[in-house]
Amino acid sequence: MALEKQRGISVTTSVLQFEYDDVRWNLLDTPGHNDFSEDTYRTLMAADCGIMILDAARGVEPQTRKLFHVCRMRNTPVVTFINKMDRPARDAFALMSEVEEVLGVSTVPFTWPIGSGDLFQGVYDRMNRLVIRFERSAEGQAKRAEMQVTGLDDPELDALLGEEAAQTLRDEVELLDGAGEEWDEERFLAGEITPVFFGSALTNFGVEPFLKSFKNLCPPPGEREAAGDLTVRPDDDRFSAFVFKVQANMDPSHRDRIAFARICSGKFEGGMRVHHYRLGKAVRLNRAEQFFAQERESVMEAYAGDIVGLYDPGLFRIGDTLSTNGPMSFDAVPRFSPEHFGRLQLLDPLKRKQLQKGIRELAEEGTVQLFTEPGREKDPVCGVVGRLQFDVLMFRLQHEYGAKVTFDLLPYQYARWVEGSAGPSELKARRVPMAVLDQDHRPVALFRDEWELGRAERDNENWTFHETAPIVAAA
DSSP states (O other): OHHHHHHTSOOSOEEEEEEETTEEEEEEEOOOSGGGHHHHHHHHTTOSOEEEEEETTTBSOHHHHHHHHHHHHTTOOEEEEEEOTTSSOOOHHHHHHHHHHHHOOEEEESEEEESOGGGOOEEEETTTTEEEEEOOOTTTTOSOOOEEEEOTTOTTHHHHHOHHHHHHHHHHHHHHHHHSOOOOHHHHHTTSEEEEEEOBTTTTBTHHHHHHHHHHHSOOOOOEEETTTEEEOTTOSSOEEEEEEEEEOSSTTTTOEEEEEEEEESEEETTOEEEETTTTEEEEOOOEEEEETTEEEEOSEEETTOEEEEEOSSOOOTTOEEESSSOOOBOOOEEOOOSEEEEEEESOGGGHHHHHHHHHHHHHHTSSEEEBOTTOTTSOEEEESSTHHHHHHHHHHHHHHOOOEEEEEESOOEEEEEESOOOHHHHHHTTOSEEEEOTTSOEEEEESSHHHHHHHHHHOTTSEEESOEEOOSOO
């Protein structure tokens, strides 16, 4: 996105497929900013394992806590890569202690840094008992560096690393071996322990040992539960998949719309007919693509664990389940409760159609949640988890749809889906500050603060206030 290039941050998940070491990898690169954590949560529904990348100088940042919490909610195993060791960095022991204390997960270093900043020479592979030393390239450290491999007991280690660096490495590894956490694969798969790797992605220091280990650490596609106590196994003959991301205008030249689907079982074949659970009918999957950054290629077959981009003429929404051999539904993808609200103001009344199309498509992507207030249907209320999402919405409406807008911010901080209410009129009658309907016409109450929310809960014991709402699985 042009906005991502301007700001230097990711605002939506990117999907990449590539081959490495005879394995097909499906990489879902999520935004790191906590304002876009809802997109990250939806993406994690499609992931088998997470990679948590930490800055060696900053350690665990505020957004990391929230995103790691999202992984813990699903017991997703997480591998940690501590990056930028070629720059001034904090002590490696201190970094691991912070991960354990702040995130509540045990750490086991698989590699250990040899120095940091200008003194960074490589890493020690603890699992294979190898010193992997990198030589800095003459081209500004931007190209893949050559490496030399030896062991800690190698008599030439002092000459290779320098006497002080070699002795420091021996002392630190001895401490890790004697007092460090033992590796336990079951605890890793349960999300209770994380293997830690050190390196520098920019210069390729430590990346190769990470990839080789990750190949064996990351669990293969596993079983998934579907409605009706159905267990779906990846080697089942029946094809099944669910949509976890929808994005319009990925190619500005063609204004296309792509639905990203995670295959859970069976084999995808181009042109196959599948059952669309929410619509309750059969649809043909005519066009499918796989991605590497901005490059695309058509795909005629894919298997469990693969991510495919389906051409979407308006049939798909986040959470949709597709399957052969009749209807089937995976667990719905929940919506987060927005924390910021605003009412759209269109600056050019002649662009009303463009605005309506843009806001509808972007809401279906999950960029924003739309609410309507009875009597003001033409002026929707937008809800977002983070304020930066408003900037993204305004930018995309203007540059992709030609509708320039501003926001009138509303003073609400909490949204609760209300079960047991007859609708907005009843909510208003019972002193709810603002009552609206969501995209699926369910009543939602908006509150300015915790006191208002608590009062509504105390005064209406026959209602249930939900912080998240599952996306409707069937119309």
